[in-house]
Amino acid sequence: MILRNTLAVHRKTQGLTQAQLAEAVSVSRKTINTVENAVFIPSTVLALKLARALEVTVETLFELDED
Amino acid sequence: MTSNTLTTLRIGLFGLTGIVCLAYATLALLYATPAPFSAWIPGAFGISSGVILAITSRMAPAKAASMTWDEGYAADASRAASRAFWIAIFQYPVFGVLMALGLATPSVSFAAMGTLTAAAYLLMAAWFDMQGRA
Numbered sequence: 001m002i003l004r005n006t007l008a009v010h011r012k013t014q015g016l017t018q019a020q021l022a023e024a025v026s027v028s029r030k031t032i033n034t035v036e037n038a039v040f041i042p043s044t045v046l047a048l049k050l051a052r053a054l055e056v057t058v059e060t061l062f063e064l065d066e067d
Numbered sequence: 068m069t070s071n072t073l074t075t076l077r078i079g080l081f082g083l084t085g086i087v088c089l090a091y092a093t094l095a096l097l098y099a100t101p102a103p104f105s106a107w108i109p110g111a112f113g114i115s116s117g118v119i120l121a122i123t124s125r126m127a128p129a130k131a132a133s134m135t136w137d138e139g140y141a142a143d144a145s146r147a148a149s150r151a152f153w154i155a156i157f158q159y160p161v162f163g164v165l166m167a168l169g170l171a172t173p174s175v176s177f178a179a180m181g182t183l184t185a186a187a188y189l190l191m192a193a194w195f196d197m198q199g200r201a
Binding site: 022023026027028029030031033034037039040042043046 | 070074130133134135137138139140142199200
């Protein structure tokens with residue numbers, strides 16, 4: 001089971017850079033970069049903060065790929 | 068003081084202290100002495116690094132400190148600690164063989180193993196911290 005995310009797509013839709021999104025949710029730009037590249041799985045708290053910052057639901061940002 | 072500055076400082080201090088520990092272990096083995104240079108130096112570097120990071124993080128704006136010591140950093144530190152743990156365990160059979168062959172004395176092994184364990188954690192933590200920042 002793989003956790004896929006559309007963070008980069010929604011971030012760009014909002015016209016934000018990784019650094020700006022990182023500032024908005026109080027994490028480093030590296031953390032945003034590693035989440036976008038599926039290297040790091042964020043905590044529930046961070047996932048909720050990201051969803052709030054991008055004005056979408058957590059399920060819109062993250063989904064489980066059953067394959 | 069920005070998050071980037073704090074992160075650069077953290078990588079630099081972890082890396083520098085790791086190199087000092089690695090140098091101590093290497094020189095201890097090379098010169099077959101438990102104190103190739105003052106045994107206080109690796110510890111002094113470690114304590115100084117901790118104090119500098121604590122003070123600069125306190126002086127920085129709360130948001131910058133929070134961004135620097137975020138959950139991404141915690142994950143990197145945890146990964147480094149778990150690998151350093153196995154390196155520390157693996158040293159026992161390695162140094163056991165070295166001592167059995169008469170290539171290292173117990174006091175030299177004790178000095179080298181202690182500083183190698185610290186070096187493994189610090190250098191991996193610095194390396195993991197650097198990754199993904201490009």
